[in-house]
Amino acid sequence: MAESAxxxxxxxxxxxxxxxxxYAELFADVLDRQPLERALLSAFADLTRPLPGPVADLGCGPGYATAHLHRLGLDVFGVDLSPKMIAIARRSHPQLRFEVGTMTALDxxxxxxxGALCRYSLIHTPPADIPAxxxxxxxxxxxxxxxxxGFLATDEPAAGVHAYDHRVTGAYRWPPDHLTELARQAGLVEVAQLVRAPTDEERGRQAQLLARRPQQT
Incomplete structure (x- = not known):
């Protein structure tokens, strides 16, 4: 079971x-094997590029997605809980900015x-903390x-959120519509949702939610 806050x-x-x-070695080329995710990252870049301000890769790990967004023309920086992940990201991508930090208190x-990218970085968060x-x-x-x-989707949406034994530490799978509803309650509007079958190297359905903060009226 994942641990409580x-x-x-x-x-x-x-x-x-x-x-x-x-981890850094294992996932260095993961985007090369994920054409659907690359397509969504490209769309995300197209949508955020015209706006002022940088993009944050929240839970950036060793920085491979941060670097990918940089290659797509974005002003992007990475944040991660793990000091060792940040050290690897800085070593691998010295031209980019990486910081140790938490999504619960970004200064x-x-x-x-x-824009904000959360690529499987909320899966270890207790469900009660997701709205914040x-x-x-x-x-x-x-x-x-x-x-x-990006997150891990339940195989049976009616069963709700459930914990599972992630290879690194406890994590949760979400019904995609449940997480979309929490985003809506936070004020974010759904743009697109993708759920795909796992590849041979994955342990369950993979999901992506693209949402936006509405323009002020």
Missing amino acids: PNYLTTVAAAYDGVAEV LPDGILS ILAEIYRLLAPGGHLLL
Whole structure:
């Protein structure tokens, strides 16, 4: 079972510190094997590029997605709980900015971001803490800014959110419509939702939610 807040942040950081080098090597070319995710990242880049302000890769790990967004022409920086992941990201991508931090308390002004990427970085968060994180992302996004959220989908949506034994530390699978509804309650509007079957190297259905903060009226 995944751990309850506030202890889960320390647990997750320590768990990823312990596997940082192996993780970085294992996932270095993961986007090469994910054409649907690359397409959504490209759409995300197209939607955020015209807006002022940078994009934040929240839970960036070793920085491979951060670097991919940079190659797509975005002003992007990465944030992660794990100091060792951040050290690898800085070593691998010295031209980019990476910081140790948490999505629960980002020291950034309101409306500063044109976009936020959370690529499987909320899966270890206790469900009760998700609304606060989505509210924080809403606060940080500029009007018209977009969130791209990757997560693990339940095989039986009617069963609700459930914990499972992730290879690194405890995690949760979500019914896609449930997470979409929480984003809506935070003020974000759904743009697109993708759920796909797992590949041979994955352990369940993969989901992506693209949402935006509405323009002010």
